[in-house]
Amino acid sequence: MRxxxxxxxxxxxxxxxxxxxxxRPTTTLYRLDSGDPAxxxxxxxxxxxxxxxxxxxxxxxxxxxxxHKDGSLSAADNARWAGNLKADIDQLLLRQLAWRLDSHRxxxxxxxxxxxxxxQVLLNITRLDSGPKQPAVLEAQWRLLDRRGxxxxxxxxxxxxxxxxxxxxxxxxxxxxxxxxxxxLAAAIRPLAKQQAQASASAPEPRKSARVSARPKAEAKQPPxxxxxxxxxxxxxxxxxx
Numbered sequence: 001m002r003x004x005x006x007x008x009x010x011x012x013x014x015x016x017x018x019x020x021x022x023x024r025p026t027t028t029l030y031r032l033d034s035g036d037p038a039x040x041x042x043x044x045x046x047x048x049x050x051x052x053x054x055x056x057x058x059x060x061x062x063x064x065x066x067x068h069k070d071g072s073l074s075a076a077d078n079a080r081w082a083g084n085l086k087a088d089i090d091q092l093l094l095r096q097l098a099w100r101l102d103s104h105r106x107x108x109x110x111x112x113x114x115x116x117x118x119x120q121v122l123l124n125i126t127r128l129d130s131g132p133k134q135p136a137v138l139e140a141q142w143r144l145l146d147r148r149g150x151x152x153x154x155x156x157x158x159x160x161x162x163x164x165x166x167x168x169x170x171x172x173x174x175x176x177x178x179x180x181x182x183x184x185l186a187a188a189i190r191p192l193a194k195q196q197a198q199a200s201a202s203a204p205e206p207r208k209s210a211r212v213s214a215r216p217k218a219e220a221k222q223p224p225x226x227x228x229x230x231x232x233x234x235x236x237x238x239x240x241x242x
Contacts, residue, residue: 026078027078027079027080028078028079028080028167028168029080029081029082030064030079030080030081030082030167030168030171031081031082031083031088031171032085032088032089032092032171032174032175032178033092033171033172033175034091034092034095034096034175034179035095035096035175035179037095037096037098037099037100038099039099040098040099040101040102040103040104041102042102042103042104043103043104043105044101044102044103044104044105045101045103045105045118045119045189045193046103046105046106046115046116046117046118046119047097047101047103047105047106047107047117047118047119047120047121047189048106048107048108048109048111048115048117048119048120048121049090049093049094049097049106049107049108049109049121049123050090050108050109050110050120050121050122050123051109051122051123052086052089052090052093052108052109052123052124052125053123053124053125054085054086054089054125054128055125055126055127055128057073058085058125058128058129059085059086061075062080062081062085063075063076063079063080063081064076064079064080064081064167064170064171065129066129066130066131066132067129067130067131067134067137068131068133068134069131069133069134073129076167078167079167089125089128089178090108092175092178092179092182093123093178093181093182093185094106094107094108096178096179096182096183096186097182097185097186097189100182100183100186101186101189101190116147117147118146118147118193118196119144119145119146119147119152119189119192119193120144120145120149121142121143121144121185121189122142122143122144122145123140123141123142124140124141124142125138125139125140126139126140126141127139127140128174128177128178129174130163130170130173130174131170132165133165135160135161135162135163135173136160136161136162136163136170136173136174136176136177137158137159137160137177138157138158138159138160138174138177138178138181139156139157139158140156140157140181141154141155141156141157142154142155142157142181142185144188144189144192146192146196147196152192153188153192155184155188157181157184159177159180159181160177161173161174161176161177161180
């Protein structure tokens with residue numbers, strides 16, 4: 001009778017494990033949404049995006065960060081980013097900027113060898129989060145450098161987007177604020193690029209140096225000597241007297 005009882009215990013244990021697994025919440029993976037940007041049609045402005053830096057709390061864990069009413073933060077139990085969050089942000093901004101500037105010539109820092117940007121975008125994201133009852137908030141500072149490395153413009157931004165509370169809608173809202181950030185960047189890049197083009201067009205051309213002749217200067221001609229006949233003395237002159 002011991003063996004049937006042992007088999008019953010094993011069966012009950014297996015059923016309890018299966019029940020625990022069936023009730024364990026599944027983890028859903030999310031990626032930022034780049035929207036539906038059109039593919040650029042020309043090789044326009046050359047833009048280098050980066051360095052792009054994120055706040056420390058966005059780099060500690062792949063879990064979706066949840067902000068609560070008291071300002072505290074926690075990691076979502078069943079929602080995680082599908083990949084690297086910074087890489088997703090870079091790709092979203094690159095695609096949005098390429099569409100808005102209509103240019104294929106956009107690269108993420110450090111860029112390929114020989115790539116010479118007309119504009120470089122330095123971006124520091126200090127906040128990007130949301131919560132079940134808190135809107136998606138993006139806080140960042142960006143700076144634009146011209147092709148000579150001079151500061152063209154700098155700005156602090158804060159963007160908010162409401163959502164319906166679910167993890168999926170929170171990710172949608174965070175994607176929207178990043179798309180709006182790309183819209184602001186494109187609007188600031190256009191006039192700066194136009195100023196650079198006008199400055200290049202109005203710059204004076206370098207003066208051409210005078211050509212140095214390889215031929216030696218012709219020697220000054222001496223004035224011709226007068227054609228005067230030379231009188232030579234007459235020898236053996238006889239004098240006749242009459």
